[in-house]
Amino acid sequence: GQNIDQPTEMTATEGAIVQINCTYQTSGFNGLFWYQQHAGEAPTFLSYNVLDGLEEKGRFSSFLSRSKGYSYLLLKELQMKDSASYLCAVRPGYTGTASKLTFGTGTRLQVTL
Amino acid sequence: EPEVTQTPSHQVTQMGQEVILRCVPISNHLYFYWYRQILGQKVEFLVSFYNNEISEKSEIFDDQFSVERPDGSNFTLKIRSTKLEDSAMYFCASRGTIHYEQYFGPGTRLTVT
Numbered sequence: 001g002q003n004i005d006q007p008t009e010m011t012a013t014e015g016a017i018v019q020i021n022c023t024y025q026t027s028g029f030n031g032l033f034w035y036q037q038h039a040g041e042a043p044t045f046l047s048y049n050v051l052d053g054l055e056e057k058g059r060f061s062s063f064l065s066r067s068k069g070y071s072y073l074l075l076k077e078l079q080m081k082d083s084a085s086y087l088c089a090v091r092p093g094y095t096g097t098a099s100k101l102t103f104g105t106g107t108r109l110q111v112t113l
Numbered sequence: 114e115p116e117v118t119q120t121p122s123h124q125v126t127q128m129g130q131e132v133i134l135r136c137v138p139i140s141n142h143l144y145f146y147w148y149r150q151i152l153g154q155k156v157e158f159l160v161s162f163y164n165n166e167i168s169e170k171s172e173i174f175d176d177q178f179s180v181e182r183p184d185g186s187n188f189t190l191k192i193r194s195t196k197l198e199d200s201a202m203y204f205c206a207s208r209g210t211i212h213y214e215q216y217f218g219p220g221t222r223l224t225v226t
Binding site: 031033035041042043044045048050087089091099100101102103104105106 | 146148154155156157158161169171204212213214215216217218219220
């Protein structure tokens with residue numbers, strides 16, 4: 001089965017750093033994705049990790065530990081526009097040609113002044 | 114920048130009616146997906162499509178659902194006889210052959226009354 005856990009809500013201050021955690025138990029693993037979703041809009045791709053370690057992309061970084069089934073998304077220098085839901089998604093272990101993504105429920109981040 | 118487009122943005126239909134949701138994936142992508150998101154819930158996989166056939170489908174994707182790629186650009190999702198519980202945001206997504214990230218369209222909000 002697939003189980004992906006994220007905190008439901010987080011609040012942080014503009015200019016600060018926030019870390020959003022994701023733990024997963026899935027039948028196989030072939031990569032973890034982070035997406036940003038503003039209310040009423042589509043998910044937009046942020047990052048992809050398939051090997052252990054940290055991937056940095058501007059103000060956003062994502063970390064993966066496959067042995068612990070754990071990832072986090074780190075957002076630096078928070079801006080008001082970063083208020084959104086952040087979705088953790090896992091690509092399953094079988095190498096189907098068009099393998100799906102399984103999403104967590106998402107973490108709603110509110111950035112305050 | 115190329116993007117996935119979807120029409121209509123909002124569709125209201127009566128229970129038992131057929132609806133067709135349309136998507137134009139990114140032009141050089143070969144893998145296509147439909148997901149849905151019931152209000153306040155997580156994004157759920159419906160079906161993946163590659164090489165003119167269904168690659169995988171979820172339990173949600175029962176006999177009432179079908180997908181088609183009628184020409185070289187469009188990708189459609191048909192619901193034959195809509196139910197109240199089909200009310201959701203339906204997202205189309207596509208990806209290329211090199212990278213695994215999926216790019217989502219803006220969605221069609223389906224309301225079944």
